[in-house]
Structure formats: structure tokens, C-alpha cells
Amino acid sequence: xxxxxxxxxxxxxxxxxxxxxxxxxxxxxxxxxxxxxxxxxxxxxxxxxxxxxxxxxxxxxxxxxxxxxxxxxxxxxxxxxxxxxxxxxxxxxxxxxxxxxxxxxxxxxxxxxxxxxxxxxxxxxxxxxxxxxxxxxxxxxxxxxxxxxxxxxxxxxxxxxxxxxxxxxxxxxxxxxxxxxxxxxxxxxxxxxxxxxxxxxxxxxxxxxxxxxxxxxxxxxxxxxxxxxxxxxxxxxxxxxxxxxxxxxxxxxxxxxxxxxxxxxxxxxxxxxxxxxxxxxxxxxxxxxxxxxxxxxxxxxxxxxxxxxxxxxxxxxxxxxxxxxxxxxxxxxxxxxxxxxxxxxxxxxxxxxxxxxxxxxxxxxxxxxxxxxxxxxxxxx
Numbered sequence: 118x119x120x121x122x123x124x125x126x127x128x129x130x131x132x133x134x135x136x137x138x139x140x141x142x143x144x145x146x147x148x149x150x151x152x153x154x155x156x157x158x159x160x161x162x163x164x165x166x167x168x169x170x171x172x173x174x175x176x177x178x179x180x181x182x183x184x185x186x187x188x189x190x191x192x193x194x195x196x197x198x199x200x201x202x203x204x205x206x207x208x209x210x211x212x213x214x215x216x217x218x219x220x221x222x223x224x225x226x227x228x229x230x231x232x233x234x235x236x237x238x239x240x241x242x243x244x245x246x247x248x249x250x251x252x253x254x255x256x257x258x259x260x261x262x263x264x265x266x267x268x269x270x271x272x273x274x275x276x277x278x279x280x281x282x283x284x285x286x287x288x289x290x291x292x293x294x295x296x297x298x299x300x301x302x303x304x305x306x307x308x309x310x311x312x313x314x315x316x317x318x319x320x321x322x323x324x325x326x327x328x329x330x331x332x333x334x335x336x337x338x339x340x341x342x343x344x345x346x347x348x349x350x351x352x353x354x355x356x357x358x359x360x361x362x363x364x365x366x367x368x369x370x371x372x373x374x375x376x377x378x379x380x381x382x383x384x385x386x387x388x389x390x391x392x393x394x395x396x397x398x399x400x401x402x403x404x405x406x407x408x409x410x411x412x413x414x415x416x417x418x419x420x421x422x423x424x425x426x427x428x429x430x431x432x433x434x435x436x437x438x439x440x441x442x443x444x445x446x447x448x449x450x451x452x453x454x455x456x457x458x459x460x461x462x463x464x465x466x467x468x469x470x471x472x473x474x475x476x477x478x479x480x481x482x483x484x485x486x487x488x489x490x491x492x493x494x495x496x497x498x
Contacts, residue, residue, distance in 0.1 A: 120433045121480045125319075125473030126268055126296060126412050127437055131362070132321040132474065138365035139323065142358040150355055151344065160357045167364035171328055174367050175313065176304035183329040183337075183347050184355055188295040188316035190340075191329035192219040192262075194351065195291045195312040198337035199260050200227055206287060207257030208232045213245050213274070214455040216264050217293055221451075224262070237263075242404045243272030243456050250279060258288040265297035265313075269452040269469060271408035273297075280309030289335060295319055295327075299370040300378055300410055311335050317359070321474050322366030326359040381411040384472045384481045388413060391485030397492050402453065402467055412471045416463040417488075419496040425468055428495070432487040437469045 122130070142163055148156030150164050164184070172179045185191045200210060212224050214236045224234045235253045237245045245263065254261075261283060266273050276292055283290045291312035294303060299320040305313055312335060316327040331337055331350070343352030370377070385405055392399055392415075402414040417425065422438045429436050438450070449464035457463050470484065 118433045119480075119483075120435065121476075121484055122435045123470045123472060123476065123480075123484055124435045124437045125476075126469060126471035128318050128324065129321045129473050130475060131323060132366060132369055134369055135322055135362040135365045139358045139362040142361040146357060146361075150357060151346065163357050163361050164355055167360045170364045170367050171315075172330075174303075174371060175298075175315075175330060176306050177330050178333070180348070181330055181333055183331055183350050184360055185327045185329055185351060186325055186356075187318070187327040188217075188293065188314050189219040191314040191316070191327050192217070192293055193223050194329050194337060194340055195314060195331070196220065196223040196227070196260065196262060197340060198350075199289050199291070199312065199335065200232060202336045202338045203259040203287075203289070204232070207255075207259045209255050209258045210234045211237065211250065211253050211258060211261045211263075211288075213237045213239060213263055215239055215243060215267055215269075215272075215452045216262065217268055217295070220262055220264070220293055239272070239455050241456055242407070243267055243270045243402075243452065244404075244407075245274060247275050247278050247282075250275075251282060254282070254286065254288070256287075258286070260291065261288050262291040262293070265292045265294040265301065265303070266409040266412075267403075267452060268296045268412075269450060270403035270414040270456070271296075271405075271412035272403050273301075273407055273409065276310070277308055284309050296409055296412070299367070300374060300381075302374075305330055305332070317363040317366060320366045320370045323359045323362045326356055326363050328363075378410045381472045384476060384478075385410070385413045387478060387481045388470060388485050391482055392489060395485065395489035395493075397489045398496075399492075400463065402456065402463060411473060412469065414467055414469045416467045417492050418462065418466060420466045420492055421495070422465055422467060424495055425466070425491060428491040429468075429488065432491065434484055434487055436484075437471070438467065 146159045148160040150160040168179045168182050172182050289311040293314045295316045298315045311332045313330040318324040341352045400416040453464050
């Protein structure tokens with residue numbers, strides 16, 4: 118049985134070029150990049166070249182890239198690091214109801230420390246209102262953290278508008294771009310973004326590495342204490358092989374970005390068309406034309422999400438009910454709850470399909486056909 122992976126928003130397969138880059142470093146550049154001898158200098162060279170690649174990908178400078186263990190650490194460093202360093206200027210933070218839990222739970226912890234957090238609502242398409250944001254913004258607001266593109270429904274937020282509003286405000290602007298990076302055209306300077314989070318394993322790189330962009334005027338209090346790595350902002354010996362793989366993944370997806378965007382949009386349209394051809398009843402959660410190109414969240418009335426996922430897996434199809442970070446949770450999606458309310462049936466019958474490397478038209482057609490069989494069987498249609 119062919120197994121089809123359409124859960125790329127959870128994690129992605131590593132590209133062969135990434136594996137080759139990592140293997141090369143493991144074999145040849147094993148030194149500690151803080152060491153001054155030849156082996157250390159070789160490892161440092163790998164880091165310096167990778168940092169240059171990462172910085173160029175978002176229009177930043179090399180000194181503004183902080184290498185981390187992934188998106189969660191980068192989100193935490195951005196939120197705790199800036200909030201605690203700016204608390205003398207105010208204790209008000211603005212975020213949204215649909216952020217990744219790495220952001221939401223960090224904000225909840227700050228509330229316990231005496232900070233005030235405003236959680237902006239979203240409309241039925243998963244997008245915040247700019248007017249709501251303007252109304253929430255205060256003189257004592259020190260941090261705004263709004264994700265670039267949502268990891269469950271793909272909705273894109275008005276990042277450019279928020280950046281423009283904050284241009285002359287003291288608040289720092291952080292965006293979790295884990296799902297958007299590599300597919301959206303992001304320039305931190307043009308968008309007036311102060312802090313931006315990226316994770317390698319979402320772009321066919323290795324798990325366990327990522328970066329936080331922190332603008333040159335951003336002061337961060339570190340989360341970890343130890344050596345003086347990352348300009349004293351993130352202690353710990355760098356994972357040189359993984360970072361080399363990250364850099365390779367960035368180069369690959371950068372060269373293929375437009376082609377991949379077009380392909381994933383075609384996949385979404387094809388899946389929708391095929392489901393309609395099989396006379397499946399479904400609703401789209403979000404607005405496909407204003408969302409991340411690789412992600413499609415569908416509600417199937419009369420079905421149950423757990424039964425759907427089990428049956429899809431038995432059919433060889435790997436999909437998801439939403440964020441992989443809450444797998445096994447019996448709680449309904451906080452994203453869908455924010456969009457449709459806690460009493461909506463969509464909370465219990467929605468499936469996320471997300472496309473990526475190695476997916477084909479034929480696979481998408483098969484996913485639609487198998488999904489149709491399952492829906493018809495579960496609804497006895």
C-alpha cells in the first residue's frame with residue numbers, strides 16, 4: 118500500500134541535499150565552533166556561512182540572527198526576552214486568540230508575572246481586524262506578537278499593516294513565521310518586523326534547529342545562561358551539523374519558492390475539485406485565496422475527526438486535525454473555536470491537509486477519492 122503524507126504543516130521530510138550537507142559536516146567539521154584551533158575555526162566557518170544564508174533570506178544582517186533549537190525556543194526568547202527587558206516601559210502585550218501554543222502559553226506565563234495580555238479575536242476566516250488592533254494598542258504596550266500565517270487553517274494576518282502602525286510606537290513587533298517562511302516573500306525591514314521566528318523542520322530541514330531574528334535595536338534578556346555563544350543571547354554549543362542542514366534547506370526552498378507555491382495552490386484546487394466530483398459535503402475553514410499555499414483545512418459535516426483520521430491512516434493517508442503539538446489532546450482546536458465558537462460542529466469534524474515535497478497530482482487525487490469513501494461510509498451516504 119502506498120502511504121501518502123499530507124501533513125507537511127506538522128513536519129516535513131528532509132531533502133536529500135540537506136542530508137548530504139549534514140553528513141559532510143558530521144564527517145569533516147566536528148570541532149567546537151568556540152575553539153580557536155583549526156577544527157574549531159572550520160566549524161565556525163560553517164556557522165558563519167549558514168548565518169549569512171539565513172539573514173539574506175529575510176533581508177536581515179548576520180548579527181541579527183540568533184540560532185536556536187527551533188520555533189518554540191525562538192518564540193519563548195522573543196516573548197520573555199523582550200517583555201522582561203521592557204517592563205519598565207509598560208506591561209501590556211497584544212497577541213491573538215489563534216497563536217501557536219509556544220506563543221499563547223508564554224503569554225499566559227507572563228500574565229502570572231504581572232503582565233497584561235490582550236488576545237485579539239478573529240473573524241470566521243481566522244483573520245484579526247486591524248481596527249481591533251488599533252483599539253487595543255496603548256501607550257504602555259511593549260510587545261505585539263501576531264503570527265504570519267496560521268498553522269491550522271493557513272490564514273494570513275495583516276502583517277504589513279501592523280508593522281506600519283507600530284513604526285513610531287515603542288512596542289516591538291514579533292511574528293511567528295514558522296509556517297510562512299520559505300513560501301511567503303518576507304523582508305523584515307520592509308515589514309517593520311522587530312522579531313521573527315523560524316524552524317528548520319518545516320522547510321525540509323532537520324528537527325531541533327531554528328532561528329530568531331532580532332533587530333539590531335532589540336535588547337533581549339536571555340533564557341539560558343552559560344557561555345557567550347550567539348553574542349551572549351543564547352548560551353550553549355551550537356548544533357553545527359543541523360545548522361548546516363538548515364542552511365542547505367533555505368537555499369533549496371529559496372530557489373524553488375515560486376514553483377512550489379504554484380504547485381501547492383494547484384494541489385488545493387485539485388483536492389477541492391475532486392471532493393466535489395465525488396459529491397462530498399464539506400466546508401472550507403478559512404479563505405483559500407488568502408492563506409498559506411500549502412495548507413487546506415476542511416470540515417466534513419456528519420463525521421467525527423477521530424474516526425476520520427483513523428480511517429485515513431488505514432487507507433495509507435497521513436493527515437491531521439490541526440497542530441501536531443497538541444496531538445492526543447481531547448480539547449477542541451482553539452483556532453477553530455476562535456473562528457466559529459465553542460458550539461460549532463466544525464470543532465469536531467475538521468481535517469487539515471498540508472502539502473509539500475514529494476507530493477504529486479496523482480497522490481492528491483487518491484487522497485480525495487479515499488476521503489470521499491470514508492466520508493460516505495461514516496455518513497452512510
